[in-house]
Amino acid sequence: MTRSFVLAGALTLALAATAACGGGEEPAAADGRGPITLTDTQSHEEASRKIIDAWNAAHPDEKVTLDIQPKDADSQRQRLINNAQTKSDAMDVIMLDAVWTAEFAANRWVDELPADMVKADELLAPTLETAKYRGKLYAMPWLTGTGLLYYRKDLVEKPPTTWAEMKETCEEVLPKQEGMSCYAGLLDKYEGLTVSFAEAVQSAGGTVVDDSGTPTLETDAAKAGLNFLVDGLKAGLIPEEGITFKEDEVKNALQSGKVLFARSWASLYGTANASDSPVAGKVDVAPIPGLNGPGSGVLGGANLAISAFSKNKATARDFLAFFTSREQTKTWATINSTPVAHTVLYDDPDLVAKYPYLPSLKEGIIKAKARPVAVKYGDVTAAIQNAVYPALTGETTPDQALSGLQQQLAGLLKQ
Amino acid sequence: MRRGARWFAALMISPTLLVLALVVIYPLLSAARESMYVRGEGLDADGFVIEGERFVGLANYAGLVGERFVNAFANTTVFTLATVALETVLGVAMALVMHGVLRGRGLVRASILIPWAVPTAISGLMWRWVFQADGVANAIIGEKILWTTEGVQAKLAVIIADTWKTAPFVGLLVLAGLQIIPTMVYEAAKVDGASAWQTFWRITLPLVKPALVVAVLFRILDALAMFDLPFVMIGRGKFSVETLSALVWDEATQLRYGPAAAYGIVLVAYIAAIVFVFVRLLGADLLADARSRKGQA
Numbered sequence: 001m002t003r004s005f006v007l008a009g010a011l012t013l014a015l016a017a018t019a020a021c022g023g024g025e026e027p028a029a030a031d032g033r034g035p036i037t038l039t040d041t042q043s044h045e046e047a048s049r050k051i052i053d054a055w056n057a058a059h060p061d062e063k064v065t066l067d068i069q070p071k072d073a074d075s076q077r078q079r080l081i082n083n084a085q086t087k088s089d090a091m092d093v094i095m096l097d098a099v100w101t102a103e104f105a106a107n108r109w110v111d112e113l114p115a116d117m118v119k120a121d122e123l124l125a126p127t128l129e130t131a132k133y134r135g136k137l138y139a140m141p142w143l144t145g146t147g148l149l150y151y152r153k154d155l156v157e158k159p160p161t162t163w164a165e166m167k168e169t170c171e172e173v174l175p176k177q178e179g180m181s182c183y184a185g186l187l188d189k190y191e192g193l194t195v196s197f198a199e200a201v202q203s204a205g206g207t208v209v210d211d212s213g214t215p216t217l218e219t220d221a222a223k224a225g226l227n228f229l230v231d232g233l234k235a236g237l238i239p240e241e242g243i244t245f246k247e248d249e250v251k252n253a254l255q256s257g258k259v260l261f262a263r264s265w266a267s268l269y270g271t272a273n274a275s276d277s278p279v280a281g282k283v284d285v286a287p288i289p290g291l292n293g294p295g296s297g298v299l300g301g302a303n304l305a306i307s308a309f310s311k312n313k314a315t316a317r318d319f320l321a322f323f324t325s326r327e328q329t330k331t332w333a334t335i336n337s338t339p340v341a342h343t344v345l346y347d348d349p350d351l352v353a354k355y356p357y358l359p360s361l362k363e364g365i366i367k368a369k370a371r372p373v374a375v376k377y378g379d380v381t382a383a384i385q386n387a388v389y390p391a392l393t394g395e396t397t398p399d400q401a402l403s404g405l406q407q408q409l410a411g412l413l414k415q
Numbered sequence: 416m417r418r419g420a421r422w423f424a425a426l427m428i429s430p431t432l433l434v435l436a437l438v439v440i441y442p443l444l445s446a447a448r449e450s451m452y453v454r455g456e457g458l459d460a461d462g463f464v465i466e467g468e469r470f471v472g473l474a475n476y477a478g479l480v481g482e483r484f485v486n487a488f489a490n491t492t493v494f495t496l497a498t499v500a501l502e503t504v505l506g507v508a509m510a511l512v513m514h515g516v517l518r519g520r521g522l523v524r525a526s527i528l529i530p531w532a533v534p535t536a537i538s539g540l541m542w543r544w545v546f547q548a549d550g551v552a553n554a555i556i557g558e559k560i561l562w563t564t565e566g567v568q569a570k571l572a573v574i575i576a577d578t579w580k581t582a583p584f585v586g587l588l589v590l591a592g593l594q595i596i597p598t599m600v601y602e603a604a605k606v607d608g609a610s611a612w613q614t615f616w617r618i619t620l621p622l623v624k625p626a627l628v629v630a631v632l633f634r635i636l637d638a639l640a641m642f643d644l645p646f647v648m649i650g651r652g653k654f655s656v657e658t659l660s661a662l663v664w665d666e667a668t669q670l671r672y673g674p675a676a677a678y679g680i681v682l683v684a685y686i687a688a689i690v691f692v693f694v695r696l697l698g699a700d701l702l703a704d705a706r707s708r709k710g711q712a
Contacts, residue, residue, distance in 0.1 A: 134462045241548030378669045
């Protein structure tokens with residue numbers, strides 16, 4: 001009996017093997033027109049749909065369908081990569097987080113865009129940089145953002161511009177406020193820690209990686225930046241549980257009166273001042289402070305690129321130009337509070353009335369810097385988190401953390 | 416059996432073999448092949464990733480002696496030992512309660528089973544909330560332990576949450592085993608004057624053993640592949656709770672499919688080895704049925 005089983009098994013295996021081959025067709029080089037999709041996240045749905053509707057009304061033969069991504073960034077990236085690796089034409093215009101540009105460009109998953117597609121003078125310069133890889137444009141700058149310092153305006157007269165001022169203000173205010181700490185930021189071991197570390201280093205006048213791609217962490221500025229976080233935790237200016245804080249915990253700490261100052265993104269403004277918030281009307285924003293003057297934040301944001309495997313790239317380009325035009329971006333911004341890339345909209349009276357933080361934000365973005373550009377950004381951010389986190393918990397000294405990270409990043413960024 | 420009948424038998428089971436080949440054998444072989452290649456390493460002069468794959472033999476397995484793999488291997492083992500041991504004890508206790516309760520039986524059974532019914536990703540979120548700095552766990556013990564930070568406390572939190580979630584599963588299978596024990600065995604024990612403890616050790620446990628062994632085996636398989644609970648509850652990239660599955664996921668996410676496949680193959684081998692030892696030591700009965708039939712044929 002055994003022999004027949006082996007035979008049947010071999011037969012089925014052979015069949016399975018044939019079935020498994022036979023993919024790998026070359027994508028048709030297509031600059032065509034026709035229906036396309038926009039792959040975007042759920043939080044943008046309402047605003048993006050409005051612009052799409054306007055486009056669809058005018059282009060009945062080149063309709064755009066909205067493809068909604070899962071909520072968390074890891075799954076979004078995974079889904080885009082799966083699509084690219086199978087060379088599927090299911091996605092045309094795709095939303096790329098600012099830190100994914102290098103990876104998608106270097107792998108040829110997205111097309112280079114003609115340089116004249118962007119009007120550089122209309123856009124915030126640092127934001128435009130996040131859409132480029134090695135000087136070439138791979139995405140349309142769309143959304144941006146950087147860290148803002150949230151503070152309790154009922155307790156603080158003038159927001160601090162330096163860390164020392166912040167400490168002084170806290171020493172004045174805190175004794176009268178029971179259970180309140182000075183400052184909260186994004187310090188859990190996740191992408192937010194990379195952001196916080198880079199911001200601290202930049203705000204002390206340094207950089208994580210210089211313009212030539214060399215890490216610059218064994219410097220006084222880097223040390224001062226890391227020490228701002230480490231000493232803050234040690235001295236209790238940052239609450240002990242601060243190292244478990246992500247965006248939600250920072251929001252809760254600010255809303256429940258546990259901190260006087262908090263660093264978060266622009267999206268917190270609406271939540272903190274909403275009518276159901278315990279601190280509604282008591283929270284204002286300012287650019288983040290630094291060592292010797294205003295600090296320098298890290299750029300967040302997302303851009304729109306065209307998938308290399310799209311069939312209707314001519315339509316995709318036209319739609320992209322329409323979608324990121326100043327008029328449509330303004331419409332988008334009136335529905336969704338995520339900050340946009342167009343400089344002039346930060347002074348737009350309608351938008352400033354709706355989002356009073358825009359002037360502070362603009363000031364912050366102009367001083368902001370992108371996170372290190374790397375094709376394998378995942379490895380870079382993991383290295384930063386793995387080095388900084390033990391320094392925050394006191395397991396390693398700041399000096400050890402920085403020299404170790406310097407070496408690691410040098411290796412990762414060499415290629 | 417006649418020759419024709421053999422062929423007929425082979426033909427009849429070929430759909431099953433085909434499905435097995437497609438969903439089990441092919442992915443395994445494909446992973447084994449992948450584990451000996453690297454892809455997308457290095458950039459060309461214009462900054463593009465160099466395409467194509469390169470055969471590297473067993474180089475991807477070099478990571479097996481690395482700190483990160485050893486840590487993940489140890490975590491997986493610790494989680495498996497701790498959670499399966501706790502779940503077995505609690506599961507048996509739950510089964511005894513479910514079996515013994517006279518009034519409100521449906522309610523008791525349903526309430527014990529709820530944790531098992533909640534999807535892991537959801538219970539992970541729930542437990543994250545419990546173990547927050549100002550969460551329920553700290554409120555109860557009256558201390559400020561930062562459960563979700565790196566350290567032993569994070570491991571403990573995962574073990575607690577996993578035990579809560581899957582002890583009912585063991586309970587359910589053991590309950591099924593309890594229900595087929597004839598009552599007359601217990602009556603005989605009573606007549607002979609056995610104490611409750613003696614009855615449990617000498618009657619209940621041996622008779623429920625086949626069901627218990629299956630339950631524990633399933634738990635071992637599941638615990639060795641643990642991924643979502645530490646990931647959702649404590650966070651990705653925290654080495655204190657990184658399991659082998661999480662390591663494989665992370666490597667694959669960074670597009671290092673070669674090392675990911677290599678670690679995956681090692682995980683499969685580890686699971687196979689543990690199950691083999693387990694079946695040999697405790698579960699010889701699992702295959703007794705098949706053997707006795709073969710003996711008759």
